[in-house]
Amino acid sequence: MKILRIIGIIIVVGIVLFVGLAFLLNQRPSSPFDEVAAITAPQYPVEEASYVARLADCVACHSLPGEAPFSGGLPMGSPLGVMYATNITPDKATGIGNYTLADFDNAVRRGVAKDGHRLYPSMPYPSYSKMTDEDIKKLYDYFMFAVEPVAKPNQETGIPFPLNMRWPLAFWNAAFAPTKVYENKPEQSAEWNRGAYLVQGAGHCGSCHTERGLAIQEVALDDSGDAYLSGALLDGWHASNLRGNQATGLGRWSEDDIVQLLKTGRNKHATVFGTMLEAFNNSTQFMTDEDLKSIAVYLKSLPPHGADPQWTYDDATKVAFAGNDMTAPGASLYITQCSNCHGRDGLGRGALQPPLAGNPTVIGHNAESIINILLNGAGRMVVDGVPDSYRMTPFRVLLRDDQIAEIATFIRSSWGNDAPAVTAAEVAKLREDTDPTSDHVIILNMR
């Protein structure tokens, strides 16, 4: 009897503690804007307000092609199940029309919604937490007064109970999500600091370009970690290494090269692709030249990560082609399928046809992006509303897995490139994963 009583008490106390803890963990955090009176009219010129939304690239996830901007709906995969980006238009019933500035701030910088539930960190609030109060106010302005309200209910996540309970995310936040606004480093220039602020904060570059740890947290959120922005796999792509590695990073790029890529989508080393294409279409091309320069200055200050092999052009491949020597596996396919645009010398044509020789994506250790582009082509770049005429075509129907593997292997080992071979099995896997009719098609994880 006594034992049962004790067990009973333990259970009751346990439940009380659990409920109490859950309650506490669902509390809304405090915001510097808690005391701010309701804002009923825009406080900033709309260009300034919308610029911050461009920097943060909110539209990329919170919109679906063909639907009203910011009305949500984009599915994102996670190990737990699929989740959907929400409606962030100022609609009072289904969007964020009832959010005060403080509510909005808690969502963007602390990952807590108005009703106290925790957001999943597919919303990059660990990065946005670095944004200044001023930028948050501008962003609020933009969403409240410049965006059209759209009545569209949010979609439930496909994550099953009990994993769909949100309060444990409070622990995740305590461990992995900083809550401090970016602080200038006095030893660095104003330009560098602006670049660091943009890259680590609104730009949330690390969401894709930094690898994630066991708890899906980014292993580093700023340059204090040497894996920061050193490249990562996601959604069938390998987001490039943005550090100073000579062959596979930005080591051979000048600041102007970086600016050019972010402004025009291309430069003499590479072209945007995959999810970066969308970041370019929606965000980076709209940044001011000064901001792009600052980003370039900051990125160029990141030292190489890990081993740093060098790349130099070797014209042996070109010479072999000139002598009609097709003995290298893949050489013959390269001539018929690839050389028309990328050239027998592998150097492409200026900025408009990307080189394969020395292209960091081609010679990166991970071939995911190369296989993906060969199979599915590149998306459509849109500059100033004009679709681009130079675009990689998909070879998924034209070429078999072994042929794509041969081409990939060939370009990864020619003109001085020295990257591991690609197997037909790897191609087959990505072909399946990127086939919309397959039952395990990749859906976008994070942007």
Add this chain to the structure above:
Amino acid sequence: MAVNLMINGKATEVDADPQTPLLWVLRDHLGMTGTKFGCGIAQCGACTVHIDGVATRSCQFPLEAAEGVKITTIEGLSADSSHPLQKLWVEFNVPQCGYCQTGMLMAAAALLDEIPNPTDADIDQYVSNICRCGTYTRVRAAIHKAADMMKA
């Protein structure tokens, strides 16, 4: 932007966006409509011209890369249709509708310059142009004959 081109041995100035594909410059800006548009994505070969002697698909060749190179189009293959391939094209009745044939001829001519005695495999490799009418066997026969003639 004004760009100086060397087309069929003639210096030509064009004022166009440097991103414009060479095919558009040839057809729309210069009125040289012998070069055809088929796919626009370097897949079919209808737009083939020679860039410094190499068969190149002009629909994916940006104007900005065309400065300082020698461009030859079908109009410049010979002054009076006297290139051996042109004559054999008539003799073998190679064209059917003809749409792909200017590109086909340019690809074949570049091949013979590079490999005077091409095998069937060489032809498949370098003349990967697409012909909707299926003239491939006559193209191949005419190229072999041209190789023989040019040797002699």
